[in-house]
Amino acid sequence: MYTQALNTSDGDDRGIEDAARAAQFQARIDADERIEPNDWMPAAYRKTLTRQISQHAHSEIVGMLPEGNWITRAPTLRRKAALLAKVQDECGHGLYLYAAAETLGSAREELVDLMLAGKAKYSSIFNYPTLTWADIGTIGWLVDGAAIMNQIPLCRCSYGPYARAMIRVCKEESFHQRQGFEIMLTLCRGTREQRAMAQNALDRWWWPVLMMFGPPDKVSQHSDNSTKWKIKRFSNDELRQKFVDATVPQAQFLGLTIPDPDMRQNEKGNWEYSPIDWNEFNQVLAGNGPCNRDRLAARRKAHEDGAWVREAAMAHAGKRKHRQLAQAAE
């Protein structure tokens, strides 16, 4: 989902650790205990989580860009206020997540630097452009809808700080999805041009949204350990299917057509979708999506443009501390 590039193996460094402690750790996981920052944990657990949580944080921050693109062009003041609040929430989510990642021992600044250097990933979905106002509706409805599907099970993840951050995030995401759906509903009840704009946005976002859940189970290398450690409670394909089944009736309500003519409902009631173009997904992850360069360039510019503010704040804090010490000494 927000952590799609975990599918690279780091080798197994658990051999050098105390086998007894590892067994004890797994027993705690199996007993559904939460692991807290100062508890002993296998190095691979720490590494996997640091990567997963920081990639999730980067996704929230980069995710502000495609939507921020429409704040100044929202069609009404109501829509503008809601979109501004939503983008502000995404920033908040990024910050809760960086704080959770930091409890594993990496500084936020290091994690951010890795992202800016292009060495850490963020969700593939944010490398697609937001061409019309209907894209903002579609992002709220589908991208946030998919995120909720993925994040609700993460509220029960074995690592305490991540699970707690996810609880806050999930509470807020619900507003995001509803505001997106409302935008779509308004367009779909509007003029012929507005309906066409809504359909066009769905056509462009549908497949990239399905890719958000990550590679199919049979090629997802990271899932084994993540499942064993109860970081991941459902497989990519399970979550994707749940999302499709929840979304099809919503699209029908809107009167929109999902761009998959071969989609069929099977006897169990699940909607079977056509094969996904994983080549496109891999291309986007490799940096060749429509907006990869723009997104990274925008983040770098924001970081560089903000450098003087960070420096000034630290210099001011230092000066005041100095003055206080001097006064105390008098």
Added chain:
Amino acid sequence: MATPNVPLWEVFIRSRNGLAHKHVGSLHAADATLALQAARDIYTRRGEGLSIWVVPSSAITASDPSEKGMMFEPAESKIYRHPTFYDVPDEVGHM
């Protein structure tokens, strides 16, 4: 160039009158004033708080989880500290 580190703060929020401040998370800020403003923006966007405390994370002393057995043993072994330890006849009613 690596981005220099900004100090870490722990955030505590009182959600309603009569309740204690509760830890809600942490954030980075250059000083206490900025930490309070950032805490408001990050942790109270939906009326979650009436009052905020920010404390430098470095000022917190924590117990060691690996020694929790020894640390909390005195509480484990004194069941006579709980009301259910004492027998009160049913006739006496609620006490």
